[in-house]
Amino acid sequence: MNAALSISETQGGDLMVTRKGNSLPNISLSPKDSPEVAYKGLNAASLELTSFMSSIFEDSTSRDQKSYEQLAILYATGGSSAVHTDEVSSDTSAHSAKFRSLMPSKLPICRSPCITIPPGFSPTILLESPILISSSQFELSPTTGSHQTQLPFDHEESNNSKDGVKVEKDSVFIPHSQISISSDLGAAVSCGISHEELQSWTSSTRAIISPVTQGCNLALRNASASVWDSKSEASEIIPAVQPMPLSYSLTGQLPQRPSKDGYNWRKYGQKQVRDSVYPRSYYRCTFPSCYVRKKVEYSCNGQITRIVYKGEHNHPKTQAKERLNMNNGNVLHSIDTGVTYPIGSATDCSSGKRNYSGLHNSTGYSRGSNIDDDGEVNGNSSKIDADSGNSREVKHR
DNA sequence: GTACTTTGACCAAGA
């Protein structure tokens, strides 16, 4: 593959890596195309991504030395780039974090296909690794009508459809994502996973793209790389960048939860943005004294097409899934850190509660439980007031 | 009383 690489900086200081060339297949599908046709075309596109990742990781040297940024650039250049990580290094200032996001230039209507893992893929590997193969299931919220994802391990139920809602079988969630390589179609591969795990994944399975998209014109043209803010990359224990769900069902409605990334998020705003039919949602981490924010954008079929993180978490992830898995014991085990925290301990972020009344708003709250990113119901109600020390900008009105 | 979403309003920056 030969393709020109273009690295540019936007006015906002974002770095943009653009792949020029035609190494990705052009696929045009009309809404009238049968699912089979769409499937074949999309599958071909996803295979290229997969084979690319595999080819990189088959090289042990590459595996050891390539950073995620490099991987993204490699993909953007068709594997021929000599660009070094430094060239796409991002601001590492802890307090000057700003959104960094790179998107394909002008996109077709629909950016995000679903890259899914075939049913034959062993979930065991994923449960033991940061790669979570999720059997996402969307169900209508009784109140909002939006969807909620189901816990990844609910595999047996994943194929069931409730209330006529279309169900996506499997989804890939890749924690530690630092870079998202995405096509115009939205086929995205997050590179921030461990090398071994990704190799294992790419060598043992085939990413496929679901034959979905309701009424969307599909066009896969130029690929581009997204380099997310990587300033917190230094910390293995507290990764700042969240997993990027590669697949959501195509229900045409926004998922109520943007991602299963191990952190709890509170939505604080939503905005209709230009060039997008769907609104952009703004979330902030609910952990006390953590001011990480993220923007989530969706495609026409409800898939997350873009997640932009701002800031750095100062706490471990909340792994609701693990808590349920280990269950019965009041133990929380972090996949990422390998550290086990007793629930209720200072490091148990699941119990952290932000006192919003003094910081974000003056409203009282009333609800019995906390449903975190994984859809888990937390009965925990211990309270931590840690809003002092808030360094974020305070607006006066 | 808690935790979260919704949503109109507000603000700042840029054109």
Place this chain on the structure above:
DNA sequence: ATCTTGGTCAAAGTA
């Protein structure tokens, strides 16, 4: 000065 746009606030509502 005005308009547009993106980001955030915060009251109200939900569970």
